[in-house]
Amino acid sequence: MHELSLCMRISGIVDRAAEGRPVAVVHLQVGQLRQVVPETLRSCWRLVAEGTPLAGSVLDVESVPVAATCRDCGHVTTIEQALILVCAGCDGTALDITTGEELLLTALDLAEV
Amino acid sequence: MGRFHRHEDGTEHTHTDHEHPHDGGDHSGYATGPERIAVLERIFDENDRQAARNRQRLDAAHVVAINLMSSPGAGKTAILERTFARLDAGRIGVIEGDIETSIDADRLAAAGARVSLLNTANGFGGECHLDAPMVANALDRLDLDGLDMVFVENVGNLVCPAEFDVGAHHSAMVASVTEGEEKPLKYPVMFRASEVVLVNKVDLLPYLDFDLALFERNLAQVNPAATVIRLSARTGEGLDAWLDWIRSRITVTSELNTRSTFA
Numbered sequence: 001m002h003e004l005s006l007c008m009r010i011s012g013i014v015d016r017a018a019e020g021r022p023v024a025v026v027h028l029q030v031g032q033l034r035q036v037v038p039e040t041l042r043s044c045w046r047l048v049a050e051g052t053p054l055a056g057s058v059l060d061v062e063s064v065p066v067a068a069t070c071r072d073c074g075h076v077t078t079i080e081q082a083l084i085l086v087c088a089g090c091d092g093t094a095l096d097i098t099t100g101e102e103l104l105l106t107a108l109d110l111a112e113v
Numbered sequence: 114m115g116r117f118h119r120h121e122d123g124t125e126h127t128h129t130d131h132e133h134p135h136d137g138g139d140h141s142g143y144a145t146g147p148e149r150i151a152v153l154e155r156i157f158d159e160n161d162r163q164a165a166r167n168r169q170r171l172d173a174a175h176v177v178a179i180n181l182m183s184s185p186g187a188g189k190t191a192i193l194e195r196t197f198a199r200l201d202a203g204r205i206g207v208i209e210g211d212i213e214t215s216i217d218a219d220r221l222a223a224a225g226a227r228v229s230l231l232n233t234a235n236g237f238g239g240e241c242h243l244d245a246p247m248v249a250n251a252l253d254r255l256d257l258d259g260l261d262m263v264f265v266e267n268v269g270n271l272v273c274p275a276e277f278d279v280g281a282h283h284s285a286m287v288a289s290v291t292e293g294e295e296k297p298l299k300y301p302v303m304f305r306a307s308e309v310v311l312v313n314k315v316d317l318l319p320y321l322d323f324d325l326a327l328f329e330r331n332l333a334q335v336n337p338a339a340t341v342i343r344l345s346a347r348t349g350e351g352l353d354a355w356l357d358w359i360r361s362r363i364t365v366t367s368e369l370n371t372r373s374t375f376a
Contacts, residue, residue: 001241001270001272001273002240002241002242002272002273002276002277005240005242005244006156009156009157009159009160010156012159013152013154013156017150017152017154018150024147025147028156033301033302034276034302035272035273035275035276035302083298083301083305083334083335084298084334084335085334085335085337086334093334093337103155103156103157104153104154104155104156105152105153105154105155105156106151106152106153107149107150107151107152107153108149108150108152109146109147109148109149110147110148110149110150111147112147
């Protein structure tokens with residue numbers, strides 16, 4: 001629901017990093033816990049980029065699965081459905097989420113002039 | 114470090130972080146890939162830096178801030194009205210986030226609080242949440258030296274507000290019994306971000322099929338550390354527990370010299 005405001009933040013970072021060079025692809029890592037819909041993000045990006053030097057550039061969204069590490073046995077559990085934090089190794093419930101909360105701009109591909 | 118992935122059009126390839134510094138369009142017939150710039154920046158960095166500045170500003174004025182979130186209609190404003198009637202409302206500020214209208218702000222001003230209204234459709238593009246720059250703007254309009262606490266009443270929305278650190282010291286949410294027991298599982302991010310969950314409208318339980326025990330089990334699965342307070346803004350039931358929680362946070366916060374609940 002907040003994809004448009006995310007895209008405005010992304011464009012600010014891209015503008016700074018690209019230093020005026022034309023951008024073709026913006027690479028993002030988005031954790032599955034971030035409540036971001038990749039398709040909506042890409043549509044919002046088209047709106048934000050329109051009429052700016054970023055027009056025509058696209059977002060490459062790499063979705064990062066949610067994984068949690070058990071504090072008791074160290075087992076890493078991948079969580080695919082509801083966020084129920086139960087260790088698949090020992091049924092413990094003291095888990096730390098290790099991946100799935102990313103919201104990173106990792107890299108830019110410049111457009112070939 | 115290569116990364117293999119699949120695009121929507123079905124093509125697959127491996128990216129490398131190897132860059133080609135070149136200075137023109139002539140690649141002498143070599144099929145070089147596009148130039149890649151490594152960035153690795155968190156998209157919320159700017160927001161989070163502003164949130165930290167908001168917290169520093171509140172700390173300097175010895176003001177404790179609580180971010181109050183919920184879906185629309187869960188009872189945030191009604192709970193705050195009840196809360197202000199029991200505390201020294203003149204020493205409490207409210208940052209009121211609403212997409213449109215001053216209806217809630219007017220209610221809380223009538224309850225005696227100092228209100229700074231943020232209509233997010235007014236220059237913020239109709240945002241579905243408050244963020245740290247908006248809250249910084251609202252803090253400018255509060256006389257922090259005259260306050261002990263600030264409540265940030267976020268935009269009614271069970272999704273987006275949970276994503277944005279606004280610079281409060283604590284996060285609380287309201288979940289009303291008319292919303293259904295499964296909400297913690299469907300919207301885990303807000304339920305995980307909240308230290309305390311106020312289960313509102315418990316006076317309606319005799320008329321509903323709501324299974325309170327199931328709700329609390331679901332909540333414990335996503336946030337076992339959450340404090341649960343059952344209350345009714347309408348009857349005042351449970352209000353004492355909520356006021357005790359607020360008082361304990363004020364003490365703890367001053368002892369710890371404040372830490373972000375988002376850290």
